[in-house]
Amino acid sequence: MRLIVRNFEDDPTLQDLLSVDQLERLNRTLSSLCQAPVTIAEQKTTGAIPVEFNLETVAWLSGGHSPEERSAASELVSFLMMFVAKYRLAANLHHDTTEASYAELQRQNDALKTSEARYRALSDQLQQKVDEQVSVIQQTQQELYESARLRSVGQLAAGVAHEINNPIGFISSNLRVARDYIDDLKDSLPATPDHEELFRDFHDLLSESMDGTRRIASIVADLKTFSSIDQADYTMCNLNDLLRSSSHLVQTEHGHQLDIIERLNELPPVAGHPSRLSQTFFNLLNNAAQALSDKDFGDRKGRILMQTQMGTDSIQVIVQDNGCGIPDDCRARVFDAFYTTRPVGSGTGLGLTVARDTAHAHGGDLTINSRQGAGTRVTLTLPIKAR
Amino acid sequence: MPDYQAHDNKLTLKVVFYGPALSGKTTNLMQLHSLLNPERKGELMVLETRDDRTLFFDMLPIGLRGTSGLDLRLKLYTVPGQVQHDSTRKAVLSRADGIVFVADSQPSQQDNNAMAFGNLEENLEKVGLDIDTLPMVVQFNKRDLPGVVEELELQQRWTSTPWAPLMMASALQGNGVIESFRALLDRLYIAISDEFALEHRHGIFRHTFIDGLSACHEADRAKL
Ligand SMILES: Nc1nc2c(ncn2[C@@H]2O[C@H](COP(=O)(O)OP(=O)(O)OP(=O)(O)O)[C@@H](O)[C@H]2O)c(=O)[nH]1
Ligand SMILES: [Mg+2]
16 A cells, blocks of 8 residues: 555546547537637646636636636536546546555465465474484384393393303313323323323313313303393392403403403492393493494594492492594483484494483482593492491 | 645545445435535545445545635545445545544444444554544434434443544434534544644634534524
């Protein structure tokens, strides 16, 4: 509305009402009606009288035979002007309203477009959220599956370890007896160089085999500690022992290539759930090992520090690595259930969440300090409960 | 808003008769045209109608001159009351200086009155006018009909609005039309006289303004 310069209600000028041709024709016909020619013009000339229409002088009329003739002609023109003006007014109003309606329509259309764009953006955001959630669910499924598998494999291993214990026991003692027999046999045979050679070799073979059975026995012991197969749910635990066996198993996982520094100080026994604590230590150490194996970790020598220390009313277990660290934007999310920076399949996304839950279940806490590219230190604090 | 053109010392004011369809806006204007005898009076322009119902608008220009030679004009417009002509109503309403709201007194028309009043509020806002400061008179028309809503009831209903007291009229019989118009002129004068120094610069006093613009033919005056 505001844009229209001339309002429909503005008083019309002669030009607004009649075209040049129409004015000429009006002059001609009026003149032929009058005894002397008359002229209607926008500008006043001498002797001209006003042609009034709606309180407005729209034109000046001059000529004519007498003042009476002039005023009669002027009267007639005013009369005609009313109809012309009515038409003009209606047409102008129509133009104004059409323009206003169109502007309004355009405004509505723009508003519609804006809101449509807003909804599209919203729907895109929603889709993105859905995609994110779907991928979280997929990952969760994967990790739940993996953790369940890990648990059953662990149970199986513990069962097997238990079964192996007996045969390993008698194999080991039989080997020892067999070696003694070899020594006895050696004395009852002639001492030729061939015999000497044969006996030494035989002796070594048996020694190596005995060494092998000792190693098997120690792995079995670690497995038993780790899965605490023969422990009640809550017992007094030796954290250092649990840490050591977890560390051995992690070493086994990583082909004994890890440089794990142990700084285990003497600790009082802690009331806890040994297999959950072992699982936690395993996770923390395994995370550290993976941080070291990360591709973008430079050629710095990777090390893992495994430390325990006693405070006034709590025990701290620290697992620290000088690996890739946790990127800043991930740090706030490291405890999000199932969150992992490693691609799905490499597992242990549950590690930190499970570790923290375990800490909480034991009345303790888990904190993480990490700098990208410099390493990560995880501190597990457990209270020493008064017994 | 008043349109003052300094170069020809001309001030044009716009009064709009608003209201629901068939309430008697056109009849009000026709009565004013025949009753009024102000200093200056133009033609009543009744634009297109269909079945006597306004399609565009009606317009009557009247005027008077101030002692300064001020050419003061009042253009009286009616809007089409029918719902579907809202954009025309808005165009006619724009830049109004005063409103006469013509309501229908028949009980069956009270909803339509309310809707038309709501529409007026809405359109005033759209054309940038403020209903609380705009001079306005509310007229209840068709008092001659039997069974109309009691005046007392109407007056009480409107008593706490800025538009009390209401004007009662029978436009068909010519009653209350001039009175409604004079009430509007009064409010209009109060609203604009200072801005245009009507009294000091142009010698147009409140009574000059009201009496001058609502002057009636002697014969009709006798009737009133
Ligand atoms: N009885 C009675 N009838 C009236 C009165 N005023 C108007 N009418 C009648 O009501 C009908 C409508 O009157 P209009 O003046 O054309 O109404 P309007 O408000 O201009 O209507 P729109 O142009 O459609 O908005 C006509 O038949 C009038 O004769 C009145 O005071 N009393
Ligand atoms: Mg009408």
